[in-house]
Amino acid sequence: MTEAFDKAALDYGHRLFIRPVAFVTGALSEDALPITSLPEIAFAGRSNVGKSSLINTLVGQRQLARVSNTPGRTQEINFFDLGGRLMIVDLPGYGYAQAPKDKAAIWAVFIKRFLKGRTQLRRAYVLIDSRHGIKPQDEDIMTLMDESAVNYQIILTKTDKIKPDELVRCQAAVTEAAAKHVAAHPVVLATSSVDGAGMPELRAALSELALPE
Template sequence: MKVVNAEFVISAVGPDQYPVDGLPEIALAGRSNVGKSSLINRMINRKNLARTSSTPGKTQHLNYYRINDEVYFVDFPGYGYAKVSKTKRQVWGEMIEKYLLDRETLRLVLLIVDLRHLPSKDDELMYDWLKHYDMPVCVVATKADKIPRSRWPKHLKLIREALAMRAGDGFIMFSSEEGIGKDELWSHIKQHMKNEDLGPNITEE
């Protein structure tokens, strides 16, 4: 996808601040400092539209980025950072859960993990939660440039096994530094942008 226009729109704290233009939305979830902002910047060919920080836990709202007036990236607060208060984590959790369950324009959740390491318990819980509600998920393993190519298959296998990934979910290796996986990820996103039948199944058992 050729990006000709990308802009930060809003840091939303609730549904009354979400955009109302009906564009499809792609959510990005992952632990603090996993590289979500860097991934966004690489995907839109910008150096610092999504602000990266050496301080984990800085993103505290749902950050909306509109791309080509066709789609939004919605960057979630990073999870699993101990210095964020329990109360704040609870507020974030409730905000994210409500968004995921209620947002009709949500088309896909990108679960961002670090290729170098096994998924955290929070990663596993997020993936299981998303699949419980039948949400479309693509796992994106970032920082591929940080390990030798010969070790990629082993690390991908370990991540797939740790998450107990379901058949049919996307799984893309990515490098914000080198652009590895960028075209593949855009292709995957574009498939979901057009599909209006991928919303969550929130029927309780």
């Protein structure tokens, strides 16, 4: 399933994302979370799936969120204020096998409590590597959000790395899996931070969740 955005919606999204974006804070614990009333959207997903890269491509700044070849790079919850209209949240990745067990467990609790308890969170995005599809840790996070009534949508990443027919198959399989989750948006977005695929549509979707102009 794809979602159609008309030119006006795409333009509106474009206008939001040319606004200045500012790093607010990186929170390592719940008491360090910023107190704001801005609507928030958060990017969640396995370590190395491309969360920080997606944020950089969305806002058109190469080094806003820290990107790394080393999985587990983003260790705190990072907040970015987009033009005073939307807070973009970069979550630490889950499922990083090499992380020390105790550290991984602390992150998992922190991420889960954030997703469950953050009242201004309008929508979470669960990023899935288009080469790998949905993994058990993704299922866990999705089930947790179903149970906590957190709206979320799946975004396929790194589509520049697969062939068009592989993308069609992956999107169909993931769409079918999403349909089994009550809180999942039925549309699965396909993106690439390298060639920019899916970015205008994602900007348009996010602008609907932001404070109005």
